[in-house]
Amino acid sequence: MMRRGAIKTGLVALGLLALSLPLAAMPEAARRHSDTAASALRRGDGLAAEIELKAALKSGAAKADVAAAMGSALLVQGNLGGARQWLAPGQFAKGTEAQGWIALGRLERLQGHLPAAGAAYDKALAVTPDDPQLWVDIGRMRYQGGEHREAMQAADKALSFDPENVRALELKAQLVGESLGYGEAAGYYEAALDNAPGDIGLVAGYAAALGEAGRPREALRAARLLLSQAGGEPRGWFFQAVLAARAGNVELARAMLNRVGERMDAVPAALLLRGAMELESGNANLAAQLLGQTVERTPANPRAQLLFARALLESGDYKALIERFAALAARPDASPYLLTVMARAFEEIGDRLAAGQMLDRAAAVTPSVTMPVFEPGGPGRFAGQWNADQGILGATVPYVRSLIAAGDMAEAVRVANRFLALHPGSGDALGLAGDAQLAAGNAAAALAFYQAAAQVRFPELMLVRIGEASDRIGQGAAMPGLVARYAERFPGSRLALRMAATLAASAGDWQTARLLLENLRLRGGNSDARLLADLSYAQLRSGDAQAALDSATRAWTLQPASPAAAQARGMALVELGQDPALARQLLEQARRSGGDNALLKAARAKLK
The missing domain is CATH 1.25.40.10 (Tetratricopeptide repeat domain)
Incomplete structure (x- = not known):
């Protein structure tokens, strides 16, 4: 959530750039207007700065005297075209060159022209190499260009020149959140807020970091603080909607989103949450529209993809579903959920052969x-x-x-x-x-x-890859500790909890495995047949055969062809001594489709 909105530079930060006075030859009236413009820029009021700078021009200031400030003022307002007219010529009066080159660098970066941005920042460095705000901008440029390590180095450089610089602390928080976790990031936000308690961007980033760090009460307080400081700030309501959704309070989440309206539809995370809420409410057509926009903006988001597929199915747009997801379903790594959704679409259009093939693949997929x-x-x-x-x-x-x-x-x-x-x-x-x-x-x-x-x-899939590589070289024993640390740093990671449950089960700690899997079930896993089958095994090994049967039956209902679900249900029935004919049928189904194993043999032996 935080990353997508937080790493984008707030244009208002341009107001923090030092506005040096232009040439001493500027007429006194023009100088007064220039000084007033500088004050307006420092508080982030680009429009007021623009008005004062136009007055300075009328009072005798040269274009070069105000070029850097005017470009900055227009940037704060989001007028990139107008800012370019003032900044691109690179004609800045003596004493304003640093501000001009920094502003030009930011303009180029915002428009995706990273080599040109780098060239402008190099010119700024020649004038003011120790400017912390310049190093913050360089850090953001490096991050945008995929130079993550160099971005962190730039943030550290900025803090070395000014340890209390608000924008440098903010950048450090955003970068640390991706590597060390959002709990660590929250500390940097707190340090920045000590110096700028009324900064809306900082409060918003802090609220998001607390939410991702698994500190919902503190996140809620920060979200309410955001609303108290800026009553029309939609992020305050959005953060509360996210917290409510995570707590399972769908009605409250929807109420908070209604307050946001369409004001955050440019943010993929907000679109995704709105789409998910509409889908839960049965508004499949609207959900498909919202989730389709989310997928267009974040095509690599697997959760958005699967929700979009479900929305297309529930809205009855089977043709669009099949056309849109055929290539993804053809991949060897296609999820069982997507394959099941596709199977239902094929069933609806009468293609039973394709539907059967999808269901067979869904049942055979390993996680x-x-x-x-x-x-x-x-x-x-x-x-x-x-x-x-x-x-x-x-x-x-x-x-x-x-x-x-x-x-x-x-x-x-x-x-x-x-x-x-x-x-x-x-x-x-x-x-x-x-x-x-x-x-x-x-x-x-x-x-x-x-x-x-x-x-x-440190995205969660990197954790899986580290586990695979470690296993192959005989260092798998280190994984439980790494997974535990990752889950502590990134408590929102379902994958980390899934891995922790698997490791606990492998070590025979079935009670811990059960607790972790039940947590995942409550966090949206009640439609994951494989997770439910694994939960059934953990419940059975924990001595709760009735709970094991309930979980296994749910898994089997979701995916009747799944060998894991059939085995879990059959084993639970055997343990309870219920319906031996059905138990025998399920165990045989599991053996035929998934192969024989020691657990199946032991369960069959109990039936004799």
Whole structure:
């Protein structure tokens, strides 16, 4: 939640740039207007600054005298075209050059022109190398360009010049949240708020960090503080909606979202929550519209994809569902949930053969693939785009994946290493290099890349990859501790809890496994057949056979063809001594579709 909105630079921060007085030859009246404009910029009022600067021009100021300030004022207002007219010529009066180059760098960065932004920041560095705000801007540019390690270095540089700089502390908080967790980030927000308690952006970031850190009461207080400081601030209501949804209070979440209205529809997280709430309320058509917009903006978000698929199914748009998700369902890593949704769509249009094939695949899928998903089509489909620009992540990732799928591990390693050489501090590049090495059988090298990537960005899938690489080189014993630390840092990670439950079950700690899986069930896992089957096993091993039967029956109802669900239900029936004929049928179904195992043999022996 926080990352998408927080890493974007608040334009109002331009007002914090020092507005140096222009040439002494400026007429006194023009100087007064310029000074008033400087004050307006410091409080973030770009419109007032623009008015005063126009008055300064009429009073005799030269265009170069006000160019830096006018460009900054227009940037604060979001008028990027107007700002470019003042900043792009690079004609700034003596004493205003630093402000001008910093503002131009920010303009270029906001428009995605990172090389041009870097050039402008270099000119600013030549004038004011110790400016903390400049280093904050450089850090944001580096992050935007995927240079995560270098972004952290820039934030540290800014803090070395001014340990209490609000914007530097804010940037540090945002970056730390992705690597060390949002609890750690909250500390930096608190330090920044000590110096700027009324800063709306800081309060919003702090509320989001507290929510992600699993501190809902404190997050709620911060959200209410945000509303008290800025009554029309939609993020205050949105954060409360998120907290209510996480607590399972759907009605309260919906009420909070109604207060937000459409004011945050540009934020994918807000669209996603609105779509999920509408889907729960039975408004499938509206949910499909909202979730479709979310998927367009965040195509790599798996939760948004699955919710969108469900919304299309429930709205009766079966053709759109099949067309939109056919390629995703064809992947070997397609989720059982998506395959089940697709099967129902095929059933509705009368294609029972396709529906049966989808259900068979859903039943056979094993959870938690650790390798990157394969791209459909051979490497030739992606080679041209990669050759045209080898430094673009969007061109490199599918090419590497297609090479892995084609079995060309040496070339996959070469391409991934080439991208890493171009972006040595990028968490994405380090992770991709690890994927290529893991696919090539070099687990030790892969682990080193993954661990380096986790130091700058630690998404939950990186945790899975570290676990896979560790297992392959005989270091799996370290995983329980790492998973526990990750779950503590990122309590919102369902995947970390899932891994912790699996590790607990493997160690025979069935009570802990049960508690973790029941937590996941309450957090949206009641439609996950595999999770419910695993919960049934944990409940059975904990001595609660009736709860095990309830969970297994729910899993089997969701996926009757699943061998895991059939085995769980059969074992629970055997333990309770209920319906031996059905138990025998289920155990045989599990054996035929999933293969025999020691648990099945033991359950069958009890029936004789």
